[in-house]
């Protein structure tokens with residue numbers, strides 16, 4: 137059976153034109169998705185059932201036992217951390233926030249280690265953004281700054297920019313200019329009309345120089361700024377001003393490097409400046425397929441997008457203090473529930489060392505690096521394959537993620553709801 | 566020799582991201598892309614191993630020659646190997662320094678470890694069933 141219009145649950149593009157061939161409740165072929173999406177749909181090696189650490193080995197346990205363990209862990213903890221959330225559906229994220237409030241824990245999602253700084257910048261100066269459809273149909277200038285869509289969001293180029301048709305562009309491929317700014321010559325740089333290579337850590341200076349040029353302060357620009365020649369800066373600024381509609385996409389190249397949110401703020405203010413001359417928008421290339429959703433869900437429930445601390449009984453937000461990396465690096469949390477994420481592979485060493493010292497429960501379909509630090513792991517269905525739910529695309533558009541096969545695994549939402557009900561029961565006694 | 570290490574996503578790292586225990590994921594995330602001039606200075610050739618020391622530790626990586634990084638800079642895909650040497654300080658932003666990290670690199674004959682060996686070094690227990 138071929139299922140059409142399936143949404144790919146891998147990256148923030150949430151491509152919704154994927155075709156999946158299903159035989160005997162197994163995905164056997166995938167059309168239209170990129171390598172990343174295809175390998176996710178065809179993924180095997182699921183953890184067969186819940187496991188519990190037993191000395192230096194592992195033993196199988198039942199779902200009931202596993203859920204009981206997780207509940208007791210959260211109830212016993214004084215400062216639990218509930219982390220992950222970006223690769224699951226909004227309904228599960230919702231239960232997570234309720235649960236964090238009830239156990240007075242810290243809840244954080246992967247935003248803090250991808251576009252957390254972008255959100256901090258947006259909170260300072262706003263977000264002149266737009267949906268992907270607007271860019272596809274109108275933008276005649278695209279800037280990819282510190283991001284590498286060919287490797288991280290492969291179909292962003294074919295669905296919305298370089299290789300996409302545009303309603304208001306006669307010959308989109310010819311009429312659209314693509315500029316790539318990065319510290320290394322990425323695959324995406326190879327298909328750009330112009331590549332700007334800056335020295336690592338030089339983003340802030342280059343953005344400031346461009347702002348100065350757009351403002352007409354050309355004389356103040358030295359011969360080169362962080363490795364970028366003056367002539368190139370002048371040309372880029374001119375191209376931006378002459379564009380009818382520009383779209384600036386940025387990635388972790390500027391959020392993870394020195395300056396962090398100040399880099400993003402500078403980029404937003406450059407776009408602000410350009411809007412005095414033409415139409416220009418800016419948006420983050422969000423990684424995990426529903427990381428945007430975790431920000432939405434957290435915001436509508438608590439007022440804050442990530443890093444929320446319920447220790448005081450109310451929502452408290454202070455990135456740098458209430459974010460997962462800091463809570464772990466300060467060795468502050470005394471238990472950790474991880475949902476749909478793999479911090480042991482993606483967090484700096486001191487954080488992982490602390491995970492080894494506290495009880496950890498992970499809810500995830502696959503054994504991963506974090507499994508090594510788990511006391512219990514509970515396998516669940518993969519949203520978009522054997523569970524349905526809501527996810528938000530990188531431009532904030534919510535989409536219904538479909539279920540294409542029946543696997544028998546419970547969804548994240550089911551496991552979390554059972555845990556929540558049990559915690560509620562104890563807390564109301 | 567001192568280098569600036571940057572980390573980032575690659576398509577292979579992404580394709581194996583749900584298969585963290587596969588050999589391909591380990592191979593991809595333990596690759597250190599370096600400019601050939603720097604390799605000559607260090608006296609190493611393609612696929613040889615280096616010891617990389619960062620703010621929080623040391624890890625063995627495998628060198629791949631690349632013209633896409635500038636001399637003085639190395640690129641390592643996101644993953645457990647790069648994170649093995651990265652520190653947890655976030656300058657009050659919640660975000661650690663994943664890019665532009667100063668590291669010391671030298672040739673080595675030591676073996677590269679597997680993902681679970683790294684995890685065991687940090688206090689984890691391998692799940693290898």
Ligand code: SF4
Nearest residue numbers: 144147151170173291
């Ligand atoms: S670009 Fe992203 S959403 Fe689209 S198919 Fe590839 S991984 Fe899936």
